[in-house]
Amino acid sequence: MLTHMGLRPPPLTLYLHIPYCLHKCPYCDFASSAVTPIPEQRYLTALQRELQWRRQQLADDPRPLATIFLGGGTPSLFSSATIETTLATISRLWPLENDCEITLEANPESASPQKMREWQQMGINRLSLGIQALDAERLHFLERPHTLEQARQAIAHLKQTGFARFNLDLIYATPGQTAAAWEKELTEAMAWEPHHLSCYQLTLEPGTPFFQRQQGGAWQPMTEEDESRLFQQTRQQLTAGGWQPYETSNFAKPGHHCRHNCNYWSFGDYLGVGAAAHGKWTDDLGRIWRSENPASATHYMTLMEKEPPDDTQHPILHHRLITPTEAGRELLLMGLRQQAGVDLTLYQQITGESLEQCRAIPIAHLLEAGFIQRTEQRLTLTEQGIILTDAILSRLI
Numbered sequence: 001m002l003t004h005m006g007l008r009p010p011p012l013t014l015y016l017h018i019p020y021c022l023h024k025c026p027y028c029d030f031a032s033s034a035v036t037p038i039p040e041q042r043y044l045t046a047l048q049r050e051l052q053w054r055r056q057q058l059a060d061d062p063r064p065l066a067t068i069f070l071g072g073g074t075p076s077l078f079s080s081a082t083i084e085t086t087l088a089t090i091s092r093l094w095p096l097e098n099d100c101e102i103t104l105e106a107n108p109e110s111a112s113p114q115k116m117r118e119w120q121q122m123g124i125n126r127l128s129l130g131i132q133a134l135d136a137e138r139l140h141f142l143e144r145p146h147t148l149e150q151a152r153q154a155i156a157h158l159k160q161t162g163f164a165r166f167n168l169d170l171i172y173a174t175p176g177q178t179a180a181a182w183e184k185e186l187t188e189a190m191a192w193e194p195h196h197l198s199c200y201q202l203t204l205e206p207g208t209p210f211f212q213r214q215q216g217g218a219w220q221p222m223t224e225e226d227e228s229r230l231f232q233q234t235r236q237q238l239t240a241g242g243w244q245p246y247e248t249s250n251f252a253k254p255g256h257h258c259r260h261n262c263n264y265w266s267f268g269d270y271l272g273v274g275a276a277a278h279g280k281w282t283d284d285l286g287r288i289w290r291s292e293n294p295a296s297a298t299h300y301m302t303l304m305e306k307e308p309p310d311d312t313q314h315p316i317l318h319h320r321l322i323t324p325t326e327a328g329r330e331l332l333l334m335g336l337r338q339q340a341g342v343d344l345t346l347y348q349q350i351t352g353e354s355l356e357q358c359r360a361i362p363i364a365h366l367l368e369a370g371f372i373q374r375t376e377q378r379l380t381l382t383e384q385g386i387i388l389t390d391a392i393l394s395r396l397i
């Protein structure tokens with residue numbers, strides 16, 4: 001049993017996965033697929049059922065939802081009626097915190113001005129727009145289904161609608177991308193004045209078409225040195241513009257960090273609903289549980305169409321205890337990517353051991369090399385260490 005008894009339970013949030021896209025991007029290894037037609041009604045029914053089951057599963061948990069995140073996939077492909085019904089189901093089942101952050105991920109080709117107004121009216125207060133590039137050639141390379149013009153129009157509409165908070169998602173470090181070209185794209189992104197920017201490096205995930213093409217010699221990925229240079233350039237440019245780098249790939253204007261993701265990274269609790277969604281929650285004995293839904297949307301819907309389960313071994317309601325080692329590993333993996341770093345007291349509470357004692361040698365080396373620092377009760381990466389995040393993590397976990 002984990003030893004976090006007596007701790008105040010962390011905030012509870014809800015992630016809802018919509019696994020459909022218009023087109024499967026060749027670099028993407030998320031649980032999403034492009035099917036026609038999208039079984040929207042069938043999937044909605046499955047989501048509604050799961051929400052009810054999850055509520056029953058946590059019937060004794062009085063916590064309100066601090067955030068709701070509709071991610072994917074491409075949630076904006078669903079009709080506003082479906083999104084509204086989903087949100088109504090959630091708020092019938094759970095109390096929401098007064099300032100509950102409700103995010104919807106949208107892609108430019110399926111984010112019309114009318115839909116944006118409807119999303120806002122139904123209570124969505126944060127929009128995350130997957131524009132990925134502000135350069136026509138790079139959009140073409142990434143095989144995104146939207147044009148540069150559509151990306152710009154979607155941002156303009158979003159601003160006209162007056163969303164309280166919005167994020168732009170960008171991908172960089174694509175083959176041949178120059179520092180000057182990336183600077184130009186970032187300059188335009190900043191000129192749109194988003195409250196939040198997520199800038200991810202292109203990664204070649206095994207099994208994706210990009211990975212295979214690169215293996216086959218179709219193109220050369222960017223060198224690690226060039227990637228590092230663009231990474232630093234991104235941090236410098238955005239920081240100078242007033243966007244704080246609060247996580248390796250995420251930047252926010254003061255007060256506009258994504259609360260939903262911060263809760264993940266700080267080892268908070270979250271329910272995961274929908275195909276491929278994972279959940280993690282703490283019970284009143286301080287034990288931490290994990291749920292893992294099947295990745296296939298068809299399998300997920302078929303499971304949800306069966307009679308409600310009467311035992312916890314059902315693939316959807318099955319949940320297992322997270323071991324202290326697993327919990328500590330997760331806390332490190334997520335926490336060290338945040339500027340706020342890892343809470344050492346929490347680490348000790350959930351694992352039963354002190355990180356500084358059980359990793360004494362690597363920590364001493366990393367401190368001496370200037371890659372990490374200890375401030376109060378937290379371990380954080382230094383500016384030098386941030387570039388080597390993955391290598392540092394591999395020494396610590």
Ligand code: SF4
Nearest residue numbers: 021024025028032073
């Ligand atoms: S739109 Fe997003 S989730 Fe869908 S395939 Fe492309 S990258 Fe993946």
